[in-house]
Amino acid sequence: MEPLVASVVLLSAVLHPLWYALVKRDPDPDGAFMAVNGGIAVIALIHGLVLGVDFIAALAAWPLMLLSVAGQLAYGYAVVSVLKRADLSAYYPIIRSAPLALVAIGFFIFGERYAVTLLLGIFLVLVGAFALQYKPGARLLSDPVALLLSLVALLGSAFYAIADSRMVQTIHPTAMLAWVQAATVPLLGLTFARGRSDWRARIVPLAAWKAAKLRYALIAALAYVSYYLILLAYSLGGNVAAVNAVRQIAIPVSVFIGGLWLLEGAMGRRLAASLVLAAGVVVIVVFR
Numbered sequence: 586m587e588p589l590v591a592s593v594v595l596l597s598a599v600l601h602p603l604w605y606a607l608v609k610r611d612p613d614p615d616g617a618f619m620a621v622n623g624g625i626a627v628i629a630l631i632h633g634l635v636l637g638v639d640f641i642a643a644l645a646a647w648p649l650m651l652l653s654v655a656g657q658l659a660y661g662y663a664v665v666s667v668l669k670r671a672d673l674s675a676y677y678p679i680i681r682s683a684p685l686a687l688v689a690i691g692f693f694i695f696g697e698r699y700a701v702t703l704l705l706g707i708f709l710v711l712v713g714a715f716a717l718q719y720k721p722g723a724r725l726l727s728d729p730v731a732l733l734l735s736l737v738a739l740l741g742s743a744f745y746a747i748a749d750s751r752m753v754q755t756i757h758p759t760a761m762l763a764w765v766q767a768a769t770v771p772l773l774g775l776t777f778a779r780g781r782s783d784w785r786a787r788i789v790p791l792a793a794w795k796a797a798k799l800r801y802a803l804i805a806a807l808a809y810v811s812y813y814l815i816l817l818a819y820s821l822g823g824n825v826a827a828v829n830a831v832r833q834i835a836i837p838v839s840v841f842i843g844g845l846w847l848l849e850g851a852m853g854r855r856l857a858a859s860l861v862l863a864a865g866v867v868v869i870v871v872f873r
Contacts, residue, residue, distance in 0.1 A: 587821070587822070587823075589821065590818045590821050590822065590823040590828070591831055593814045593815075593817055593818045593821070594814070594815065594818050594823065594828050594831040594832055595831065595834060596814055597810075597811045597812075597814035597815050597818070597832065598811075598831070598832045598833070598834045599834070600807055600810055600811040600814075601681075601811045601832070602677060603807055604621065604804050604807040604808045604811065605664075605668070605677065607800075607803075607804045607807070608621065608665070608668060608804065609668040611797075611800075614665050614668050614669050615665055615777040617797075617801060617804065618661060618664070618665045618773070619770055619773050619774060619777070620797075620801035620804070620805060621801070621804050621805050621808045622657075622661065622766045622769050622770045622773060623766070623767075623770045623805070624801060624802060624804070624805020624806070624808070624809070625762055625766045625805055625808055625809045625812065626762065626763050626766035626767040626770065627805075628805060628806065628809045629758075629759045629760075629762035629763040629766065629809065629813075630759075630763045632759045632813075633757060633759030633760055633763060636757070636759065638757045638759050638760050639760070640760050640763060640764070642756075643756040643757065643760035643761065643764065644764070645755075645756075646752050646755055646756050646761070649748045649749075649751055649752045650748075650752070650761070650764055650765055650768070652744060652745070652747075652748040653744075653745040653748040653749055653752070653761070653765045654765055654768045654769055654772070655741075655744065655745075656741045656742065656743075656744035656745030656746075656748065657741065657745050657765060657766075657769045658741070658769060658772050658773060658776070659737055659738070659740070659741035659744075660737075660738045660741030660742050660745065661741075661769065661773050662737075662773065662776050662777075663680075663734040663735070663737040663738035663741065664680060664734075664738045665777070666734045667680065667731050667734045667735055667738065670728070670730070670731055671728055671731040675855065676731055676732075676735045678713065678714065678858075678859045678862050678863070679714050679732070679735040679736070679739060679862075680735050680738040680739055680742070681739075681742070681832065681833065682710060682714070682739055682833075682862065682866055683739060683742045683743045683746055683829045684826050684829045684830045684833070684866045685707065685710050685739070685865075685866060686739050686740050686742075686743035687743050687746065687747070687825065687826045687829060688826065690743060690744075690747070691826075702868060705865075705868055706865045706866065706867075706868035707865065708865070709861055709862065709864055709865025709868060710862050710865035710866055711865075712858075712861055712862075712865070713858045713859060713860075713861035713862025713863070713864075713865060714858075714862055716854070716857075716858035716861065745765075746825055746829060747825060749761065749765075749815075749816060749819065750819040750825040750828075753816050753819045753820040754819075754820065758813055758816035758817060758820060759813075761816065762809070762812065762813065762816070815828065815832070830866055830867050830871070833862075833863040833866045833867065834863070
């Protein structure tokens with residue numbers, strides 16, 4: 586991977602768990618996550634207009650946009666559900682292990698074959714993932730729902746990563762972000778509203794957004810920069826699996842945030858487990 590591409594991905598990886606932690610700490614994670622998606626769309630629109638991007642012409646990539654929206658919807662719902670019921674540092678590493686899914690998609694869908702080192706990488710990922718959930722005196726699978734949701738988020742992120750990496754080869758990243766995120770917001774609203782009697786018939790919690798507009802604007806800005814940098818890495822020629830492997834630096838960062846800021850505990854054990862998981866993902870991508 587070129588040094589410039591690697592630097593862009595590393596910066597994105599450091600920013601990514603920061604806005605996750607802000608969403609988790611928010612009194613209304615559902616509304617906060619929707620605000621992030623809406624904010625990304627608005628920022629992308631403004632950014633694209635400044636650059637003179639043709640948003641209408643970008644609609645030619647609508648099949649990939651639909652795939653990205655579907656992946657984003659599954660990812661968003663699963664992520665928020667996990668953040669509301671479980672520790673960030675325990676399940677963020679699983680959610681962000683998209684390279685594992687990318688390799689699996691290559692094997693089962695595209696018929697690719699891999700070396701024995703791939704099995705070693707998968708083994709390390711599984712060991713790290715299960716170690717992250719283990720608590721003394723508790724069952725290994727103490728929260729199977731959170732684990733299942735994390736896996737749904739993992740698969741969703743893999744599918745939209747594939748779609749996004751292909752889209753930015755033909756359309757500008759700002760156009761992709763504006764259209765995809767704008768389409769995702771109302772769909773997420775419909776999904777979240779099913780379990781929110783306080784939202785009543787509203788799809789978008791406007792009152793909550795107005796009360797925390799500055800905080801949500803900050804979260805959206807962090808998310809936009811993190812996401813845009815990844816799309817930039819794709820457009821610069823970064824391989825989708827390799828890019829997502831380098832992003833695994835976000836895993837130990839999330840553990841530090843969870844332990845030092847959110848006071849989730851067991852930081853030493855979780856950091857060690859997250860490093861094992863991240864090492865497994867790197868092995869999968871580098872030696873596949």
